[in-house]
Amino acid sequence: MLGSGILKGLGVTAKNFVGSYHDPARMVTQEYPDTPAKLPEAYRNFPFLVTENATDPMGTLRCVACQICEKECPPQCIYIEKSKDKKPDAAGKPQLYPAVFAIDTAVCMSCQLCVEVCPFDAIKMDHVFEVAATNRFEGLLLNREQLAKPNEYFHQIRPAEAAEVDGRLTAERKAAEEKARAAAAAKAAAPAKPAAPAATPAPKPAEGGAAP
């Protein structure tokens, strides 16, 4: 019958109309900004630099200015200048740090390659999307101070990833400490060698026992 398709269509729209009042599947509007936007943990938008603590951000940046992210970035939006001196990092080793670390967020496409290639877990993806600037050039070029955010913030936005990174870094640090202790013990044992050449057999088992 001519018109039966039209009548069926009218029925479907009526069902959706009535459903919009009681069925959440048929009213999908979220009244943002009254209801906040729910972002999944994996959401990525613009990178940030991780600092170990919030009190001394520039002193505790994990970044060692190796410039790998600068090389791998597809639109070349990262600009790094190495420092002239070295500072001790969280494990105590003296490392270079970035004197200048700038990201042009007008160019950055949030592809996350910088995060993937960073060997030091120093740069991670942020969750910010309400970033508006009043100036297209200075406003969107973020420098080191603006990019640095503490590890607590990282835990807040990406709890699972931050926990995994922290676990890995702590394990690495522990392994490094054990190795350092073993090396120190070896060094401590070695000068004892020329001092007491007759007593060499005794320190050896101790040295062997100190090594993990």
Place this chain on the structure above:
Amino acid sequence: MNLETLPLQLRDWIVSLFPGALQWFVHHLLSITAILTVFGLFFAFTTIAERKLLARLQNRLGPNRSGLPWFRSLKLWGLTQPFADAIKAITKEDVVPAAADKVLHFLAPVVIVAFSLLGFAVLPFGRHLIPVELDAAILYFFAAGTATELAIFMAGWGSRNKYSLLAAMRALAQLISYELPLILSVVPVILVVGTLSTSEIALAQGGWTWGFLPHWHVFTPWGFAGFVIFLVAALAESNRSPFDLPEAESELIAGHLTEYSGFKYALFFMAEYFGLTALSGLGVTLFLGGWQAPFAFLEFIPSWLWFMGKLAGMIVFFIWIRGTLLRLRIDQLTRLAWKFLVPLALLNLGNAAFWALTAGWSGPLVLVRWGISAAIVIVPFLILGRRLSAGYASRTYRYAA
């Protein structure tokens, strides 16, 4: 205080405040003011209702942010949106092309609004609430409504633009094609009731058969067919979806409204809504029983409230259709009018004549009467429908082996 006669009492009281010589003038001025106010507000709320209803159909909320300027915390759910839109339309720059015919360009929106409003004068809004009591009310209504088509041509011609003119002529072709089914669907009602006066047609639909079936014309076979044809033709006359190709084509090629901006543009759309409301009002009067209540026990609700309720129901139905259906192409549109609606409307005329002639039949013959009348509606519909949709059918698909 009787709600039913409240508007009349109010009017009489205001008229009595004026000296005798002015009373006739004040009486009619009040009617005009009342229509402009009521239907102006009705237009405003039709726009917001359309947006919100369409939104709900589409699983989203409509505009719900506008409130009042100084009482920001008062939640009005977006009901002041039409006033916000009106302020926006009024404050826009009015651009008139240098080459345009200034008089025609200015007059076209004025003429179209004026003639759309003229149709409201003969609609019976309540038992005694008709602004002008005319013996040839329906004739007057269609004369006023058809004059709006002239304004569209004025708009196209006054823009001094070859392509606006072409588009205006296409819009006019659509409107003229659908005048015929519109009027032909109304003639059966005039035939059966025997008068052109709208108030008498509304009166004639009183009473109930078997206690519950109202005598509304839509509940008779010829009336139902006439009502459906009237609905389709009314949609086409107001350029509403699914017949809004002239409006949509204006985005692709020049439309007849391209040289209009700001408030004049808003006036064209106001005229479109006024036309739709007036046609809906006529449909309610002729087919849906006008101000008559559907059941006897509901007669305590005043008649003007019934009229406005039925009018609102028709508008909601038109919005529902808009949210669901696709646009017809111009040749399909005109083919529908000439090859489908006009023959059906003519047959409906014969059907109504049969109905009027067999009014005396009673007893088992009543069933025969209904049967024959229904057959005259259904059989041509099926035959013509099959002819119209020849070559188009749902298909089944094969899959690769």
Place this chain on the structure above:
Amino acid sequence: MSCSDQSGLDAEFSTFGRPGGPTVRAVHDDFHGDLLEVSMGPQHPSTHGVFRMVVTLDGEQIVKLKPVFGYLHRNHEKIAEGTSYLASMPYTDRLDYLCSMTTNWAYALAVEKLSGQAVPDRAQYLRIIMAELTRLVNHSCLVGFLFNDLGTSFTPLLYAFREREKILDLFEALSGSRMMCNYQRFGGCRVDPSPEWLAAASALVDNFPRFLDEYETMLTGNEIMLARTQGIGRLDAQRAINAGITGPVLRASGVDYDIRKVDGTGFYSRFDFRVPLGAHGDTYDRYMMRILEMRESVKILQQAFKALPGGPIMDPKAKLRGFRPKAGEAYGRLESPKGELGFYLISDGSPNPWRYRVRPPSLINLTLLEEMCLGHTIADSVVILGSIDIVLGEVDR
């Protein structure tokens, strides 16, 4: 475009006060007489991106149609010659921006062929899952926009997008971004979905046919829709094969060619699915192809979720940085939702490709637009363009 200045004919040029608005001119053709040339400018009311059609009309009928594109050309292939293979991956997201997962996979396929890289089983299954979810996303977009072009007031579009949003939310939870997923790598996938993600995706896929049923009830039998799309834009099978058309457009004309079956890309040969074929090659058939393909994709996804094996998602020997494939060339192709998407790479042993070429299915399907539109009206041309399914990011690269 030169203005015709033949005597006795006024060549009016009108832009109606809007920059980039439709420009309309009168032209004169010795065969047809006075014609109207309408330039449906780069800004369209009917979506699809920055695309221009210069249409010459004789009354209502189209006698000539010239598609003009290139407004979105971004030098992708030349940029890739100066960028490492890995760094080109996020750029492939932006080619066919609706189907980033599939474009990523096609590029990864080409590079893996070039370097002989192996891919673990779990990654192969995940790639198929993502590709079929992308097919659902793309075809929802297409049917929604097609109905928008046909003149519904956004209702079917919003219903289709309501479902698409759910899949995009899944992509966001997995890869971090709704559309620019950057998910495939050479040797596998970047992120392993959690069991919760797999459960949510599986539930969504099981619910999807209900949406398709509702959609079909609303629209497929609609008389106006039948009248507007059947018989419009016919494409003959032989002509389609000659012009290199691929994808649902080709299958709507009745040619049985689905790269998933022909090449058996990845592990597609392990799945049980059918390839729908049309008989008339008109717009209605192309629309129905998408609906039927969505149903088949649901079947593939249900099988994939059940059969997903454990294991690594990335080949442990794959190198992320410093990737230098041996000198040689490779062409990797797969059945993207739009057609045959292929990447042709020539390597000279350096970290950057020597030549990088994308075979864009949208562009090649677009070449027959004029033929399909001749004799129809402008309203139909918009619908035919919608049914071919183009994305300007891919057409212009």
